[in-house]
Amino acid sequence: MGFLEWLQGTWVGVLVAESLWGYPLLETIHSIGMAMMIGSLGLINLRVLGYKPDLPLLDMQQLLPLAWVGFTLNAISGTLLFTSDAVYFFSKYTFRIKMVLIVLGGINAALLGRRVFRAAAAGAPAAPPASGTKWIAITSLVFWIGAVCAGRLIAYAP
Amino acid sequence: MEFLVWLESTSIANAIRTIPWLYPAFETGHYIGLSLLVGGIMLIDLRVLGMARGLPLKSMIGMLPFVWVGFAINVLTGSLLFIYGATSFGTNAAFLVKMGFLVLAGLNALAFDLSVRRSGGAWVAADRPPPSAKGFATLSLFFWLCVVTTGRWMAYI
Numbered sequence: 001m002g003f004l005e006w007l008q009g010t011w012v013g014v015l016v017a018e019s020l021w022g023y024p025l026l027e028t029i030h031s032i033g034m035a036m037m038i039g040s041l042g043l044i045n046l047r048v049l050g051y052k053p054d055l056p057l058l059d060m061q062q063l064l065p066l067a068w069v070g071f072t073l074n075a076i077s078g079t080l081l082f083t084s085d086a087v088y089f090f091s092k093y094t095f096r097i098k099m100v101l102i103v104l105g106g107i108n109a110a111l112l113g114r115r116v117f118r119a120a121a122a123g124a125p126a127a128p129p130a131s132g133t134k135w136i137a138i139t140s141l142v143f144w145i146g147a148v149c150a151g152r153l154i155a156y157a158p
Numbered sequence: 159m160e161f162l163v164w165l166e167s168t169s170i171a172n173a174i175r176t177i178p179w180l181y182p183a184f185e186t187g188h189y190i191g192l193s194l195l196v197g198g199i200m201l202i203d204l205r206v207l208g209m210a211r212g213l214p215l216k217s218m219i220g221m222l223p224f225v226w227v228g229f230a231i232n233v234l235t236g237s238l239l240f241i242y243g244a245t246s247f248g249t250n251a252a253f254l255v256k257m258g259f260l261v262l263a264g265l266n267a268l269a270f271d272l273s274v275r276r277s278g279g280a281w282v283a284a285d286r287p288p289p290s291a292k293g294f295a296t297l298s299l300f301f302w303l304c305v306v307t308t309g310r311w312m313a314y315i
Contacts (some may be wrong), residue, residue, distance in 0.1 A: 023314075024310060028306065028307045028310045031189070032196075032303060035192060035193050035200060036197065036200060039193060039194070039201055040197065040201060042193070042194070043198075043201060043221070052217055052220065054216075055213050055217045056212060058212075060213070062212050063201065063210055145190060148186070148189050148190055148193065152185055152186040155182075156181075156182040
């Protein structure tokens with residue numbers, strides 16, 4: 001028996017799959033976590049691209065805790081949803097694409113944090129973002145919106 | 159009910175039924191709109207409640223156009239999804255409760271806006287939201303969470 005079969009046979013997987021409230025509740029949390037994450041990361045990325053220049057760029061990092069709360073909510077709710085039907089989810093290309101996009105989005109967020117925020121912690125003055133940084137912001141928006149699309153399409157596409 | 163049946167028989171509803179990718183596409187659009195709308199509102203509400211004080215309150219409230227784009231996307235995609243399944247959505251308890259919370263969220267936003275206008279933007283500029291504004295921000299978070307929750311629950315009721 002493979003890992004995925006074992007996972008969906010655990011009491012957690014069975015609970016999520018069979019309880020009346022488990023699946024919809026986790027899906028709801030997943031939607032709310034998504035809004036938190038995309039809202040805060042989206043605004044940070046848009047600010048790097050020049051939207052709302054009256055928001056101090058360096059202070060945008062004060063939105064990161066909210067993004068982390070959203071990410072944590074979604075990592076937990078997503079993992080639990082996955083355990084309910086692990087073989088099915090893993091067989092879906094849309095699911096695999098979503099996972100790749102999340103990894104890429106995460107790498108991008110780390111890069112952006114280094115370029116935009118860490119220099120500030122070291123005492124460097126706030127300079128307007130370089131064009132390389134802007135490309136990180138653009139691809140970040142593409143990756144996260146792509147992850148939302150791929151996630152929604154798991155139910156419809158192979 | 160006759161109206162709902164009529165809606166479901168319109169050419170728009172038929173197009174959504176016959177073109178295979180349209181329904182998932184509108185649903186996906188509805189999720190992206192949700193992220194903009196609820197994500198944006200959440201940031202504004204939390205800022206009014208004291209989060210991320212380094213970001214000027216005035217600029218955060220000035221983010222409302224971003225929220226309106228999300229709202230417009232969701233009114234459009236939501237209406238199209240509704241037309242497709244008017245008779246089942248229109249009689250779905252979770253949908254009716256969702257619309258109720260949507261109205262409450264709207265009225266609450268209006269009350270918040272009135273509070274800003276009545277002070278002539280003074281508390282916004284001074285970054286000193288009165289208790290009433292903090293109350294509206296808390297209610298806003300609650301109402302929008304209820305809109306998302308009841309919306310998600312429509313598939314299960």
